[in-house]
Amino acid sequence: MRKGEATRERILEVAEASVLAKGFGATSIEEVITEAGITKSGFFYHFRDKNELAHELLRRYIAEDHRILDELFGRAANLSDEPLQAFLIALKMLADLMGDLPGGHPGCMIASICYQERLFDRRVVTLNREAIESVNARVLAHLETIAAVHPPREPVDLAVVAEMLSCIIDGGIIMAKVTGDPARLAYQILAYRAFVKMLFAAPARDIPPGGVPSRQSSPAAG
Amino acid sequence: MRKGEATRERILEVAEASVLAKGFGATSIEEVITEAGITKSGFFYHFRDKNELAHELLRRYIAEDHRILDELFGRAANLSDEPLQAFLIALKMLADLMGDLPGGHPGCMIASICYQERLFDRRVVTLNREAIESVNARVLAHLETIAAVHPPREPVDLAVVAEMLSCIIDGGIIMAKVTGDPARLAYQILAYRAFVKMLFAAPARDIPPGGVPSRQSSPAAG
DNA sequence: GACATTTCCGTACCGCGGGTACAGTTGGAG
DNA sequence: CTCCAACTGTACCCGCGGTACGGAAATGTC
Numbered sequence: 310m311r312k313g314e315a316t317r318e319r320i321l322e323v324a325e326a327s328v329l330a331k332g333f334g335a336t337s338i339e340e341v342i343t344e345a346g347i348t349k350s351g352f353f354y355h356f357r358d359k360n361e362l363a364h365e366l367l368r369r370y371i372a373e374d375h376r377i378l379d380e381l382f383g384r385a386a387n388l389s390d391e392p393l394q395a396f397l398i399a400l401k402m403l404a405d406l407m408g409d410l411p412g413g414h415p416g417c418m419i420a421s422i423c424y425q426e427r428l429f430d431r432r433v434v435t436l437n438r439e440a441i442e443s444v445n446a447r448v449l450a451h452l453e454t455i456a457a458v459h460p461p462r463e464p465v466d467l468a469v470v471a472e473m474l475s476c477i478i479d480g481g482i483i484m485a486k487v488t489g490d491p492a493r494l495a496y497q498i499l500a501y502r503a504f505v506k507m508l509f510a511a512p513a514r515d516i517p518p519g520g521v522p523s524r525q526s527s528p529a530a531g
Numbered sequence: 532m533r534k535g536e537a538t539r540e541r542i543l544e545v546a547e548a549s550v551l552a553k554g555f556g557a558t559s560i561e562e563v564i565t566e567a568g569i570t571k572s573g574f575f576y577h578f579r580d581k582n583e584l585a586h587e588l589l590r591r592y593i594a595e596d597h598r599i600l601d602e603l604f605g606r607a608a609n610l611s612d613e614p615l616q617a618f619l620i621a622l623k624m625l626a627d628l629m630g631d632l633p634g635g636h637p638g639c640m641i642a643s644i645c646y647q648e649r650l651f652d653r654r655v656v657t658l659n660r661e662a663i664e665s666v667n668a669r670v671l672a673h674l675e676t677i678a679a680v681h682p683p684r685e686p687v688d689l690a691v692v693a694e695m696l697s698c699i700i701d702g703g704i705i706m707a708k709v710t711g712d713p714a715r716l717a718y719q720i721l722a723y724r725a726f727v728k729m730l731f732a733a734p735a736r737d738i739p740p741g742g743v744p745s746r747q748s749s750p751a752a753g
Numbered sequence: 754g755a756c757a758t759t760t761c762c763g764t765a766c767c768g769c770g771g772g773t774a775c776a777g778t779t780g781g782a783g
Numbered sequence: 784c785t786c787c788a789a790c791t792g793t794a795c796c797c798g799c800g801g802t803a804c805g806g807a808a809a810t811g812t813c
Contacts, residue, residue, distance in 0.1 A: 316761080332646050334556035337799060349801085351762045359800070420705050424554055424646045438709050463725045469718045472706060476719050479705045480698025483642050487660050496691045497698050503685045504726045538790085559770060571772085573791050581771070 317355045319345045325366055329418065333363060333425050360430050363422060367433060370418040371440040378444065381406070382451070392454045393509050400502040407481075408495030420479045445471045452505075459509040470508070477501045539577045541567045547588055551640065555585060555647055585644060586655050592640045593662040600666065603628070604673070614676045615731050622724040629703075630717030642701045667693045674727075681731040692730070699723045 323344045327336040338359065342352050356362045385399035407414055419437055422429065449471035456467060481494035545566045549558040560581065564574050578584045607621035641659055644651065671693035678689060703719035706712075 334647055338801090339799065347761095348763055350764080350804095353801070354761060419709070420642070421646050423705050423709050424643050425556060434709075438711070441706065441709050463729055465722060465725050466718070469722045472715065473699070473719060473722050476699050476702025476706055477695070478702070480700070480702030483645050483701045484663065484694060484698055487641070487645050487656075487663050489660070493694065496688070497695060500687060500691045500695050503687050504729075507685055507726075507729045560772090561770065570792055572775095572793080575772070576790060 316345070316347060316351065320347070320352060320355060320362075321365060321369065324362055325369070328366060328421065332421055360433060363429055364433050364436060367418060367422060367436055367440070371436070374440075375443070377406075378447065382447075391458075392451065393459055393506075396451050396455060397502055397506055400498060400505065404495040404498040404502070407478075407498060408492055410491065414482050414485060414491065414494055417479050417482045420482065441475060444475055448472075448474050455509050461508050463508060465508065470505070473504075474501055538567070538569060538573065542569070542574060542577060542584075543587060543591065546584055547591070550588060550643065554643055582652050582655060585651050586658060589640060589644060589655060589658055589662075593658070593665075596662075597665070599628075600669065604669075613680075614673065615681055615728075618673050618677060619724055619728055622720060622727065626717040626720040626724070629700075629720060630714055632713065639701050639704045642704065663697060666697055670694075670696050677731050681733060683730050685730060687730065692727070695726075696720075696723055 320341060324336060324341050327341060327344075338349065338352055342349055345352075356365070381402050382395075382399045385395045385402060388398050389395045419440060422433060422437060445468070449468055452467045452471055461467075477497050477500075478494070481497035484493045484497065485491050542563060546558060546563050549563060549566075560571065560574055564571055567574075578587070603624050604617075604621045607617045607624060610620050611617045641662060644655060644659060667690070671690055674689045674693055683689075699719050699722075700716070703716035706715045706719065
């Protein structure tokens with residue numbers, strides 16, 4: 310009964326590693342089933358087609374991403390009550406996390422699938438969109454909390470600033486992959502952090518009571 | 532004699548349109564040759580394999596991109612002698628350009644190929660990297676010129692800020708594709724513009740002679 | 754324990770697309 | 784007319800996604 314569950318899980322793990330390493334198109338089912346120790350029929354018992362595999366893979370990946378992000382922002386919130394500082398700390402931690410991955414970030418599955426969209430059906434694309442919007446919404450909530458305390462220095466749309474983080478991460482992954490230098494992703498996140506800091510950090514005198522301390526140039530936990 | 536050249540050109544044009552519309556993996560040679568009015572053998576006379584097609588496509592795409600970028604920065608430089616203003620104008624024009632494309636940006640071929648790298652050989656990947664680095668170097672040169680006049684407000688690595696534009700564009704394209712909203716790319720470029728503006732625009736009193744005019748919130752030709 | 758049912762996986766095959774082999778055609782130079 | 788070179792068409796191979804179908808092992812029912 311639950312033997313099938315284990316097999317299905319094994320397929321997903323093997324497929325995920327392969328997709329992140331080589332891209333979805335370059336991942337052949339034959340290769341996956343060989344690695345997983347089953348046959349084609351076994352695969353197609355668990356997944357109707359490659360679309361369904363992509364859908365499942367994406368679901369897992371997104372869930373894990375959200376978990377990591379939540380945990381990270383949660384930890385940051387514990388380190389500072391001040392929303393801007395907490396956000397900056399979270400970004401620093403995110404940069405560290407991305408930079409510490411051995412061999413660099415495995416690659417963003419969302420982008421990988423985005424560039425293959427014709428291979429997939431609507432459901433996959435929709436899932437993709439919802440995931441992006443969900444992350445953006447989360448970041449936006451943080452930014453709005455920050456903006457309530459620190460009026461932004463430039464008249465920017467906070468939703469755009471929120472989405473910018475997703476752009477930076479996806480773009481940074483591309484830079485890292487193309488140049489073969491994983492650190493670039495981390496640097497980009499830190500650049501975004503500098504942007505947020507400049508945008509909200511008060512120009513010397515507008516600091517609200519109990520707000521930003523004076524040595525705000527590198528307040529994040531190293 | 533020159534008939535072959537014309538055929539080769541036709542193949543490239545058809546292939547480019549298809550790749551940008553559907554991605555490289557989803558573009559079949561059979562489809563290309565049908566569209567171009569030749570046969571398979573005709574295709575393989577001009578290109579050793581699909582790798583070589585990708586290589587040529589990428590070369591053309593990169594060359595065109597550089598041309599557009601140069602022309603855009605050149606026009607901007609004609610509109611303002613002040614390097615920061617010229618750069619901001621160029622970014623505004625870039626955002627307008629991206630937003631005006633009917634149906635949105637066709638997709639970044641570099642990113643498209645990046646996520647299929649296993650399908651290609653080293654030469655394609657190398658070309659990819661060089662293109663990115665070339666654009667980054669160009670933008671970096673502008674930023675250094677700017678920084679010589681306007682000391683940056685935050686201690687950032689200008690090379691990272693330069694690369695950030697590439698990240699924003701590639702990431703913005705992904706956002707636009709995933710959400711189906713082409714305007715997002717333009718918004719992201721404008722957000723980057725706000726970042727650059729904040730980074731270099733002097734805080735009210737450090738404006739050099741002949742520098743930034745007071746109504747600097749939207750100085751670009753709209 | 755016989756029996757059917759569901760779960761799970763194997764074998765054989767199809768169609769499509771990338772790629773090859775090779776034959777044929779066109780056109781210019783001698 | 785002949786020969787070479789540039790160019791194109793036909794027939795085929797093979798890997799891969801996907802299907803048809805069948806068999807074994809676990810599970811429920813009496």
